[in-house]
Amino acid sequence: MTGAAWDVVVVGAGSAGLPAALAVAERGMRVLVLEELTAPGQGQHKAAIGGVRATHSDPAKILLCRDSLRTFASWKEAYGDDIGWKMGGYCFPVYTDAIERTLRGILPAQKAAGLEIDWVGPEEIARLVPGIAREGLRGGTFSPGDGQVSPLLFANSCERAAKRRGVEFRYGEAVVGFETAGGRVSAVRTSTGTYATGHVVLAAGAHARPVGRMLGLDVPVVPDAHEGGITAPVEQFLGPLVVDLRPGPEGKTANFYFGQNAEGQIIFCYTPKPLFVGEDRESTSEFLPILARRMVSLIPRLRHLLVRRVWRGLYPMTPDGVIIVDRVREVEGVILAVGMCGQGFMLGPGVGRLVGALLAGEPPTISAEAFSSISFYRSFGAAKTEALK
Ligand SMILES: Cc1cc2nc3c(=O)[nH]c(=O)nc-3n(C[C@H](O)[C@H](O)[C@H](O)COP(=O)(O)OP(=O)(O)OC[C@H]3O[C@@H](n4cnc5c(N)ncnc54)[C@H](O)[C@@H]3O)c2cc1C
Structure with missing residues:
Protein backbone atom coordinates (compact mmCIF):
# COMPACT_ATOMS: atom_id res chain seq x y z
CA MET A 1 0.00 0.00 0.00
CA SER A 68 -22.92 -13.97 -0.47
CA LEU A 69 -25.40 -16.56 0.82
CA ARG A 70 -22.84 -17.87 3.27
CA THR A 71 -22.17 -14.32 4.45
CA PHE A 72 -25.86 -13.44 4.86
CA ALA A 73 -26.68 -16.73 6.62
CA SER A 74 -23.87 -16.32 9.16
CA TRP A 75 -24.11 -12.52 9.50
CA LYS A 76 -25.80 -12.44 12.91
CA GLU A 77 -23.24 -14.81 14.36
CA ALA A 78 -20.30 -12.95 12.80
CA TYR A 79 -21.40 -9.33 13.27
CA GLY A 80 -24.14 -9.49 15.93
CA ASP A 81 -27.03 -7.88 14.02
CA ASP A 82 -30.31 -9.31 12.78
CA ILE A 83 -30.53 -8.50 9.04
CA GLY A 84 -33.85 -10.24 8.44
CA TRP A 85 -32.26 -13.39 6.98
CA LYS A 86 -34.96 -15.91 6.03
CA MET A 87 -33.93 -19.15 4.33
CA GLY A 88 -37.22 -19.91 2.59
CA GLY A 89 -35.74 -20.83 -0.77
CA TYR A 90 -36.74 -19.70 -4.27
CA CYS A 91 -39.65 -21.25 -6.15
CA PHE A 92 -40.41 -20.90 -9.87
CA PRO A 93 -43.96 -22.27 -10.42
CA VAL A 94 -44.54 -23.34 -14.03
CA TYR A 95 -47.70 -23.25 -16.14
CA THR A 96 -46.33 -23.49 -19.70
CA ASP A 97 -44.43 -26.05 -21.70
CA ALA A 98 -41.86 -23.49 -22.91
CA ILE A 99 -40.95 -22.35 -19.36
CA GLU A 100 -40.81 -25.98 -18.16
CA ARG A 101 -38.34 -26.78 -20.94
CA THR A 102 -36.20 -23.73 -20.11
CA LEU A 103 -36.04 -24.46 -16.38
CA ARG A 104 -35.51 -28.20 -16.82
CA GLY A 105 -32.86 -27.39 -19.43
CA ILE A 106 -30.63 -25.48 -17.02
CA LEU A 107 -31.09 -27.91 -14.11
CA PRO A 108 -28.25 -30.30 -15.09
CA ALA A 109 -25.71 -27.44 -15.22
CA GLN A 110 -27.02 -26.02 -11.92
CA LYS A 111 -26.74 -29.43 -10.26
CA ALA A 112 -23.27 -29.97 -11.75
CA ALA A 113 -22.29 -26.65 -10.14
CA GLY A 114 -23.36 -28.17 -6.80
CA LEU A 115 -26.53 -26.10 -6.41
CA GLU A 116 -29.36 -27.47 -4.34
CA ILE A 117 -32.26 -27.15 -6.76
CA ASP A 118 -34.75 -29.60 -8.24
CA TRP A 119 -37.93 -29.96 -10.22
CA VAL A 120 -40.91 -30.64 -7.96
CA GLY A 121 -44.49 -31.60 -8.85
CA PRO A 122 -47.63 -29.45 -8.55
CA GLU A 123 -48.55 -30.87 -5.11
CA GLU A 124 -45.23 -29.74 -3.68
CA ILE A 125 -45.51 -26.32 -5.32
CA ALA A 126 -49.00 -25.95 -3.80
CA ARG A 127 -47.56 -26.86 -0.39
CA LEU A 128 -44.72 -24.35 -0.74
CA VAL A 129 -46.96 -21.58 -2.07
CA PRO A 130 -50.26 -21.97 -0.20
CA GLY A 131 -53.27 -20.82 -2.19
CA ILE A 132 -51.49 -20.84 -5.58
CA ALA A 133 -53.79 -21.26 -8.61
CA ARG A 134 -53.85 -24.98 -9.45
CA GLU A 135 -55.32 -24.85 -12.95
CA GLY A 136 -52.57 -25.68 -15.45
CA LEU A 137 -49.89 -25.87 -12.73
CA ARG A 138 -47.24 -28.30 -14.06
CA GLY A 139 -44.81 -28.14 -11.12
CA GLY A 140 -41.71 -25.99 -10.90
CA THR A 141 -38.26 -25.64 -9.43
CA PHE A 142 -37.41 -25.18 -5.77
CA SER A 143 -34.05 -24.32 -4.23
CA PRO A 144 -34.35 -24.50 -0.43
CA GLY A 145 -30.98 -22.90 0.40
CA ASP A 146 -31.80 -19.51 -1.12
CA GLY A 147 -33.55 -16.78 0.82
CA GLN A 148 -34.23 -13.16 1.66
CA VAL A 149 -32.58 -10.38 3.64
CA SER A 150 -33.65 -6.83 4.52
CA VAL A 222 -26.70 2.15 -18.42
CA PRO A 223 -29.52 2.23 -15.85
CA ASP A 224 -33.10 1.14 -16.41
CA ALA A 225 -35.99 1.67 -14.03
CA HIS A 226 -37.94 -0.99 -12.10
CA GLU A 227 -40.71 -0.59 -9.58
CA GLY A 228 -41.27 -2.41 -6.31
CA GLY A 229 -43.67 -2.33 -3.41
CA ILE A 230 -44.42 -3.69 0.05
CA THR A 231 -47.56 -4.53 2.01
CA ALA A 232 -48.47 -4.28 5.66
CA PRO A 233 -47.33 -7.42 7.54
CA VAL A 234 -49.48 -10.54 7.83
CA GLU A 235 -48.87 -13.84 9.65
CA GLN A 236 -46.09 -15.88 8.04
CA PHE A 237 -47.56 -18.20 5.39
CA LEU A 238 -45.11 -18.08 2.48
CA GLY A 239 -41.62 -19.61 2.74
CA PRO A 240 -39.99 -19.10 -0.63
CA LEU A 241 -39.52 -16.09 -2.85
CA VAL A 242 -41.78 -16.82 -5.85
CA VAL A 243 -40.85 -16.00 -9.45
CA ASP A 244 -43.52 -16.23 -12.17
CA LEU A 245 -41.64 -16.17 -15.48
CA ARG A 246 -44.74 -15.77 -17.65
CA PRO A 247 -45.24 -12.49 -19.46
CA GLY A 248 -48.19 -10.54 -18.10
CA PRO A 249 -51.50 -10.83 -19.98
CA GLU A 250 -51.69 -7.01 -20.17
CA GLY A 251 -48.65 -7.01 -22.51
CA LYS A 252 -46.62 -4.56 -20.41
CA THR A 253 -44.69 -6.89 -18.12
CA ALA A 254 -42.28 -9.81 -18.30
CA ASN A 255 -41.70 -11.84 -15.13
CA PHE A 256 -42.85 -10.81 -11.66
CA TYR A 257 -41.64 -11.93 -8.26
CA PHE A 258 -42.45 -11.54 -4.62
CA GLY A 259 -41.78 -12.98 -1.19
CA GLN A 260 -42.80 -12.62 2.42
CA ASN A 261 -39.98 -11.04 4.39
CA ALA A 262 -38.98 -11.92 7.94
CA GLU A 263 -41.35 -9.24 9.27
CA GLY A 264 -44.34 -10.74 7.44
CA GLN A 265 -44.63 -8.09 4.70
CA ILE A 266 -45.11 -9.18 1.10
CA ILE A 267 -42.47 -7.42 -1.02
CA PHE A 268 -42.86 -7.46 -4.79
CA CYS A 269 -41.79 -6.19 -8.19
CA TYR A 270 -42.05 -6.91 -11.91
CA THR A 271 -39.93 -6.50 -15.01
CA PRO A 272 -41.55 -3.94 -17.34
CA LYS A 273 -41.80 -4.63 -21.07
CA PRO A 274 -40.27 -2.76 -22.81
CA LEU A 275 -37.69 -1.60 -20.29
CA PHE A 276 -37.56 2.06 -19.18
CA VAL A 277 -33.98 3.06 -19.94
CA GLY A 278 -32.80 6.09 -17.96
CA GLU A 279 -32.87 7.51 -14.47
CA ASP A 280 -36.57 8.31 -14.04
CA ARG A 281 -37.46 7.24 -10.50
CA GLU A 282 -41.03 8.58 -10.40
CA SER A 283 -43.55 5.84 -9.60
CA THR A 284 -45.99 5.12 -12.42
CA SER A 285 -49.77 4.91 -12.03
CA GLU A 286 -49.88 1.54 -13.82
CA PHE A 287 -47.47 -0.41 -11.62
CA LEU A 288 -49.78 -1.23 -8.73
CA PRO A 289 -52.92 -2.12 -10.73
CA ILE A 290 -50.95 -4.41 -13.06
CA LEU A 291 -48.95 -6.02 -10.27
CA ALA A 292 -52.00 -6.50 -8.02
CA ARG A 293 -53.93 -8.20 -10.82
CA ARG A 294 -51.02 -10.53 -11.53
CA MET A 295 -50.48 -11.42 -7.88
CA VAL A 296 -54.17 -12.01 -7.15
CA SER A 297 -54.57 -14.16 -10.25
CA LEU A 298 -51.63 -16.32 -9.11
CA ILE A 299 -52.67 -16.46 -5.44
CA PRO A 300 -56.28 -15.26 -5.00
CA ARG A 301 -56.00 -15.00 -1.20
CA LEU A 302 -53.52 -12.11 -1.62
CA ARG A 303 -56.46 -9.84 -2.53
CA HIS A 304 -56.82 -9.03 1.18
CA LEU A 305 -53.38 -7.49 1.51
CA LEU A 306 -52.91 -3.80 2.23
CA VAL A 307 -50.14 -2.16 0.18
CA ARG A 308 -48.05 0.16 2.31
CA ARG A 309 -45.80 1.86 -0.25
CA VAL A 310 -44.31 1.59 -3.72
CA TRP A 311 -41.05 2.92 -5.16
CA ARG A 312 -38.99 2.93 -8.31
CA GLY A 313 -35.28 2.22 -8.54
CA LEU A 314 -32.63 1.51 -11.15
CA TYR A 315 -30.85 -1.59 -12.38
CA PRO A 316 -27.29 -0.54 -13.33
CA MET A 317 -27.18 -2.70 -16.48
CA THR A 318 -24.27 -3.94 -18.57
CA PRO A 319 -24.85 -4.89 -22.22
C1 LIG B 1 -37.37 -2.72 -7.72
C2 LIG B 1 -36.04 -3.37 -7.56
C3 LIG B 1 -35.92 -4.62 -6.96
C4 LIG B 1 -34.68 -5.24 -6.82
N1 LIG B 1 -34.61 -6.44 -6.17
C5 LIG B 1 -33.41 -7.04 -6.02
C6 LIG B 1 -33.31 -8.26 -5.31
O1 LIG B 1 -34.30 -8.81 -4.82
N2 LIG B 1 -32.09 -8.84 -5.19
C7 LIG B 1 -30.96 -8.26 -5.72
O2 LIG B 1 -29.90 -8.84 -5.60
N3 LIG B 1 -31.03 -7.08 -6.37
C8 LIG B 1 -32.22 -6.46 -6.54
N4 LIG B 1 -32.28 -5.27 -7.19
C9 LIG B 1 -31.07 -4.71 -7.82
C10 LIG B 1 -30.17 -3.98 -6.82
O3 LIG B 1 -30.93 -3.02 -6.12
C11 LIG B 1 -29.01 -3.32 -7.56
O4 LIG B 1 -28.41 -4.22 -8.45
C12 LIG B 1 -27.93 -2.87 -6.60
O5 LIG B 1 -28.45 -2.13 -5.52
C13 LIG B 1 -26.87 -2.05 -7.31
O6 LIG B 1 -25.79 -1.93 -6.44
P1 LIG B 1 -24.65 -0.85 -6.69
O7 LIG B 1 -23.70 -0.93 -5.54
O8 LIG B 1 -24.11 -1.03 -8.05
O9 LIG B 1 -25.42 0.55 -6.68
P2 LIG B 1 -25.97 1.38 -5.42
O10 LIG B 1 -26.49 0.49 -4.35
O11 LIG B 1 -26.87 2.42 -5.97
O12 LIG B 1 -24.63 2.06 -4.86
C14 LIG B 1 -23.93 3.03 -5.60
C15 LIG B 1 -23.71 4.24 -4.70
O13 LIG B 1 -22.80 5.13 -5.34
C16 LIG B 1 -23.20 6.45 -5.03
N5 LIG B 1 -22.60 7.36 -6.01
C17 LIG B 1 -22.87 7.42 -7.34
N6 LIG B 1 -22.12 8.39 -7.91
C18 LIG B 1 -21.38 8.95 -6.92
C19 LIG B 1 -20.41 9.98 -6.88
N7 LIG B 1 -20.09 10.69 -7.97
N8 LIG B 1 -19.84 10.29 -5.70
C20 LIG B 1 -20.18 9.61 -4.56
N9 LIG B 1 -21.10 8.62 -4.54
C21 LIG B 1 -21.68 8.29 -5.71
C22 LIG B 1 -24.72 6.38 -5.10
O14 LIG B 1 -25.32 7.46 -4.43
C23 LIG B 1 -25.01 5.02 -4.47
O15 LIG B 1 -25.27 5.11 -3.09
C24 LIG B 1 -33.52 -4.61 -7.32
C25 LIG B 1 -33.60 -3.33 -7.90
C26 LIG B 1 -34.85 -2.71 -8.02
C27 LIG B 1 -34.91 -1.35 -8.65
Missing part, protein backbone atom coordinates in the same frame (compact mmCIF):
# COMPACT_ATOMS: atom_id res chain seq x y z
CA THR A 2 1.08 3.64 -0.52
CA GLY A 3 2.02 6.28 2.08
CA ALA A 4 -1.23 8.21 1.39
CA ALA A 5 -3.71 8.91 4.17
CA TRP A 6 -6.03 6.21 2.84
CA ASP A 7 -4.93 2.87 1.44
CA VAL A 8 -8.23 2.59 -0.40
CA VAL A 9 -11.05 5.01 -1.27
CA VAL A 10 -14.39 3.38 -2.11
CA VAL A 11 -16.73 5.49 -4.26
CA GLY A 12 -20.33 4.64 -3.32
CA ALA A 13 -21.89 3.23 -0.14
CA GLY A 14 -24.27 0.82 -1.85
CA SER A 15 -24.72 -2.89 -2.54
CA ALA A 16 -21.15 -3.26 -3.84
CA GLY A 17 -19.34 -0.49 -1.96
CA LEU A 18 -20.47 -1.32 1.58
CA PRO A 19 -19.38 -4.98 1.66
CA ALA A 20 -16.25 -4.09 -0.32
CA ALA A 21 -15.27 -1.49 2.30
CA LEU A 22 -15.81 -4.05 5.06
CA ALA A 23 -13.87 -6.81 3.26
CA VAL A 24 -10.95 -4.48 2.53
CA ALA A 25 -10.84 -3.19 6.11
CA GLU A 26 -10.87 -6.78 7.38
CA ARG A 27 -7.57 -7.22 5.52
CA GLY A 28 -6.07 -4.43 7.62
CA MET A 29 -6.23 -1.59 5.08
CA ARG A 30 -7.28 2.00 5.89
CA VAL A 31 -10.50 2.67 4.01
CA LEU A 32 -12.48 5.84 3.25
CA VAL A 33 -15.95 5.60 1.70
CA LEU A 34 -17.25 8.62 -0.22
CA GLU A 35 -20.98 8.76 -0.83
CA GLU A 36 -22.92 11.59 -2.43
CA LEU A 37 -26.16 10.75 -0.58
CA THR A 38 -26.69 11.20 3.14
CA ALA A 39 -26.63 7.64 4.51
CA PRO A 40 -25.60 4.07 3.58
CA GLY A 41 -27.65 2.20 0.98
CA GLN A 42 -29.68 5.22 -0.15
CA GLY A 43 -28.93 4.69 -3.87
CA GLN A 44 -30.33 1.59 -5.60
CA HIS A 45 -29.50 -0.67 -2.67
CA LYS A 46 -32.65 0.25 -0.76
CA ALA A 47 -34.78 -0.35 -3.89
CA ALA A 48 -33.97 -4.09 -3.82
CA ILE A 49 -36.62 -6.43 -2.46
CA GLY A 50 -33.89 -8.50 -0.82
CA GLY A 51 -34.04 -11.75 -2.78
CA VAL A 52 -30.82 -13.75 -2.48
CA ARG A 53 -30.12 -16.88 -4.52
CA ALA A 54 -27.14 -18.80 -5.82
CA THR A 55 -29.31 -20.68 -8.32
CA HIS A 56 -28.33 -18.82 -11.49
CA SER A 57 -27.07 -20.25 -14.78
CA ASP A 58 -24.03 -17.96 -15.13
CA PRO A 59 -20.96 -19.48 -13.37
CA ALA A 60 -19.62 -16.18 -11.95
CA LYS A 61 -23.02 -15.29 -10.51
CA ILE A 62 -23.33 -18.76 -8.99
CA LEU A 63 -19.94 -18.52 -7.27
CA LEU A 64 -20.31 -14.93 -6.08
CA CYS A 65 -23.87 -15.43 -4.83
CA ARG A 66 -22.95 -18.65 -3.08
CA ASP A 67 -20.31 -16.68 -1.22
CA PRO A 151 -31.49 -4.49 2.40
CA LEU A 152 -32.09 -1.63 4.85
CA LEU A 153 -31.03 -3.64 7.91
CA PHE A 154 -28.04 -5.02 6.01
CA ALA A 155 -26.80 -1.59 4.85
CA ASN A 156 -26.82 -0.20 8.36
CA SER A 157 -25.28 -3.28 9.92
CA CYS A 158 -22.57 -3.46 7.26
CA GLU A 159 -21.72 0.20 7.80
CA ARG A 160 -21.51 -0.34 11.59
CA ALA A 161 -19.29 -3.41 11.12
CA ALA A 162 -17.02 -1.46 8.77
CA LYS A 163 -16.80 1.48 11.19
CA ARG A 164 -15.78 -0.90 13.98
CA ARG A 165 -12.89 -1.91 11.70
CA GLY A 166 -11.83 1.69 11.26
CA VAL A 167 -13.57 2.55 7.96
CA GLU A 168 -14.44 6.23 7.67
CA PHE A 169 -17.61 7.26 5.84
CA ARG A 170 -18.11 10.73 4.39
CA TYR A 171 -21.68 11.34 3.27
CA GLY A 172 -22.98 14.17 1.13
CA GLU A 173 -19.69 14.21 -0.78
CA ALA A 174 -20.01 13.60 -4.50
CA VAL A 175 -16.84 12.48 -6.23
CA VAL A 176 -16.12 15.02 -8.97
CA GLY A 177 -12.68 13.96 -10.20
CA PHE A 178 -9.50 11.96 -9.71
CA GLU A 179 -5.81 12.81 -9.75
CA THR A 180 -3.16 10.55 -11.22
CA ALA A 181 0.61 10.48 -11.13
CA GLY A 182 2.78 8.28 -13.35
CA GLY A 183 -0.22 6.33 -14.62
CA ARG A 184 -1.49 5.60 -11.11
CA VAL A 185 -4.41 7.06 -9.21
CA SER A 186 -3.11 9.39 -6.49
CA ALA A 187 -6.18 11.21 -5.12
CA VAL A 188 -9.95 11.49 -5.25
CA ARG A 189 -11.62 14.90 -5.45
CA THR A 190 -15.09 15.57 -4.04
CA SER A 191 -17.28 18.61 -3.85
CA THR A 192 -15.55 19.53 -0.58
CA GLY A 193 -12.08 18.00 -0.43
CA THR A 194 -9.23 15.98 -1.95
CA TYR A 195 -8.23 12.62 -0.52
CA ALA A 196 -4.81 11.14 -1.29
CA THR A 197 -4.86 7.40 -1.96
CA GLY A 198 -3.18 4.79 -4.11
CA HIS A 199 -6.29 2.66 -4.65
CA VAL A 200 -9.86 3.37 -5.67
CA VAL A 201 -12.82 0.99 -5.76
CA LEU A 202 -15.37 2.41 -8.16
CA ALA A 203 -18.76 1.20 -6.90
CA ALA A 204 -20.92 4.08 -8.13
CA GLY A 205 -23.90 1.98 -9.27
CA ALA A 206 -26.12 3.75 -11.79
CA HIS A 207 -23.47 6.50 -12.09
CA ALA A 208 -20.62 4.14 -12.98
CA ARG A 209 -20.39 5.56 -16.49
CA PRO A 210 -20.10 9.29 -15.64
CA VAL A 211 -17.75 8.56 -12.72
CA GLY A 212 -15.69 6.23 -14.95
CA ARG A 213 -15.37 9.05 -17.49
CA MET A 214 -13.57 11.10 -14.82
CA LEU A 215 -10.81 8.49 -15.14
CA GLY A 216 -10.98 8.40 -18.94
CA LEU A 217 -12.84 5.06 -18.92
CA ASP A 218 -15.94 4.14 -20.88
CA VAL A 219 -17.71 1.88 -18.39
CA PRO A 220 -20.67 0.27 -20.21
CA VAL A 221 -23.32 0.69 -17.51
CA ASP A 320 -24.67 -8.62 -21.44
CA GLY A 321 -26.42 -8.53 -18.05
CA VAL A 322 -23.31 -9.67 -16.17
CA ILE A 323 -21.40 -7.57 -13.63
CA ILE A 324 -17.95 -6.08 -14.05
CA VAL A 325 -15.35 -6.65 -11.33
CA ASP A 326 -11.82 -6.03 -12.53
CA ARG A 327 -8.55 -4.17 -12.13
CA VAL A 328 -8.36 -1.31 -14.61
CA ARG A 329 -5.34 -1.43 -16.94
CA GLU A 330 -5.49 2.21 -18.05
CA VAL A 331 -5.04 3.68 -14.54
CA GLU A 332 -3.15 1.63 -12.00
CA GLY A 333 -4.78 1.21 -8.60
CA VAL A 334 -8.41 1.36 -9.78
CA ILE A 335 -10.85 -1.53 -9.34
CA LEU A 336 -14.30 -1.58 -10.89
CA ALA A 337 -17.21 -3.17 -8.99
CA VAL A 338 -20.06 -2.03 -11.21
CA GLY A 339 -22.86 -3.17 -13.50
CA MET A 340 -24.64 -5.07 -10.74
CA CYS A 341 -27.78 -5.24 -12.93
CA GLY A 342 -30.89 -6.65 -11.23
CA GLN A 343 -28.95 -8.82 -8.78
CA GLY A 344 -26.62 -6.40 -7.08
CA PHE A 345 -27.90 -6.92 -3.57
CA MET A 346 -27.35 -10.67 -3.66
CA LEU A 347 -23.98 -10.28 -5.41
CA GLY A 348 -22.75 -7.62 -2.94
CA PRO A 349 -20.96 -9.61 -0.23
CA GLY A 350 -19.39 -11.98 -2.80
CA VAL A 351 -18.23 -9.01 -4.87
CA GLY A 352 -16.91 -7.32 -1.70
CA ARG A 353 -14.76 -10.33 -0.80
CA LEU A 354 -13.47 -10.55 -4.36
CA VAL A 355 -12.48 -6.86 -4.28
CA GLY A 356 -10.77 -7.44 -0.92
CA ALA A 357 -8.74 -10.32 -2.36
CA LEU A 358 -7.72 -8.31 -5.45
CA LEU A 359 -6.56 -5.37 -3.34
CA ALA A 360 -4.63 -7.65 -1.02
CA GLY A 361 -2.84 -9.21 -4.00
CA GLU A 362 -4.47 -12.58 -3.35
CA PRO A 363 -5.91 -14.87 -6.04
CA PRO A 364 -9.55 -14.14 -6.97
CA THR A 365 -12.14 -15.76 -4.70
CA ILE A 366 -13.77 -17.36 -7.78
CA SER A 367 -12.35 -19.60 -10.52
CA ALA A 368 -10.10 -18.03 -13.15
CA GLU A 369 -12.69 -18.80 -15.82
CA ALA A 370 -15.51 -17.14 -13.88
CA PHE A 371 -13.27 -14.16 -13.08
CA SER A 372 -12.47 -13.62 -16.75
CA SER A 373 -16.19 -13.69 -17.56
CA ILE A 374 -16.71 -10.56 -15.40
CA SER A 375 -13.73 -8.71 -16.87
CA PHE A 376 -14.01 -5.08 -17.96
CA TYR A 377 -12.11 -6.18 -21.08
CA ARG A 378 -14.41 -9.02 -22.17
CA SER A 379 -16.13 -8.68 -25.51
CA PHE A 380 -19.56 -7.13 -25.07
CA GLY A 381 -20.02 -7.37 -28.84
CA ALA A 382 -22.66 -5.42 -30.72
CA ALA A 383 -24.79 -5.29 -27.57
CA LYS A 384 -22.38 -2.70 -26.14
CA THR A 385 -22.80 -0.26 -29.01
CA GLU A 386 -26.56 -0.74 -28.90
CA ALA A 387 -26.77 -0.23 -25.10
CA LEU A 388 -24.62 2.89 -25.10
CA LYS A 389 -26.40 4.63 -27.97
